[in-house]
Amino acid sequence: MSRYDADEGVVIAYGSMYGNTEQMAEAIAAELSAQGIKNIVMHNVTKSHPSYIIADIFRYKGLIIGSPTYSNQIFPEVESLLSKILVRELKGRYLGMFGSYTWAGAAVKRMAEFAEKSKFELVGNPVEMKQAMQDITYTQCENLACAWRTV
Numbered sequence: 532m533s534r535y536d537a538d539e540g541v542v543i544a545y546g547s548m549y550g551n552t553e554q555m556a557e558a559i560a561a562e563l564s565a566q567g568i569k570n571i572v573m574h575n576v577t578k579s580h581p582s583y584i585i586a587d588i589f590r591y592k593g594l595i596i597g598s599p600t601y602s603n604q605i606f607p608e609v610e611s612l613l614s615k616i617l618v619r620e621l622k623g624r625y626l627g628m629f630g631s632y633t634w635a636g637a638a639v640k641r642m643a644e645f646a647e648k649s650k651f652e653l654v655g656n657p658v659e660m661k662q663a664m665q666d667i668t669y670t671q672c673e674n675l676a677c678a679w680r681t682v
């Protein structure tokens with residue numbers, strides 16, 4: 532782990548209270564798979580223990596983070612994961628982001644601050660969804676996943 536070497540593959544780590552952000556995660560995973568990416572690991576941050584999520588993030592070169600907006604913040608368990616990644620000073624990884632909100636999105640904006648601090652290389656356009664999955668969101672999730680073809 533201390534060498535920061537990475538295998539081909541992408542970890543999608545997301546939080547979701549009602550399933551909206553989870554639907555985005557699933558749409559992204561489906562398109563990554565359609566792009567031929569073999570190792571796709573999904574972690575719902577409220578279900579997987581952080582130690583397993585961190586181990587997979589160290590293992591694979593790609594990380595796609597998803598979070599609903601929660602009181603104008605990142606969902607707490609996602610925030611906690613991001614701070615664990617920063618503490619470990621992981622280097623040389625690629626990053627994608629997505630999130631959802633209802634009245635004023637904040638999660639994606641705040642995850643962009645993580646992107647800057649971590650110095651991970653941003654891949655694709657972050658996707659921000661208002662309320663529920665629509666055709667346009669599905670397309671944006673597909674576009675985000677397509678950007679990983681060249682990583």
Ligand SMILES: Cc1cc2nc3c(=O)[nH]c(=O)nc-3n(C[C@H](O)[C@H](O)[C@H](O)COP(=O)(O)O)c2cc1C
Pocket residue numbers: 546547548549550551552553599600601602603604631632633634635636637661662663
């Ligand atoms: C406790 C709580 C706090 C929330 N805070 C915000 C907020 O500050 N801004 C906002 O636009 N939406 C807020 N929402 C709405 C969620 O971000 C939105 O419903 C989101 O799509 C939920 O995603 P999920 O289905 O993946 O849980 C909040 C929802 C809950 C339950």
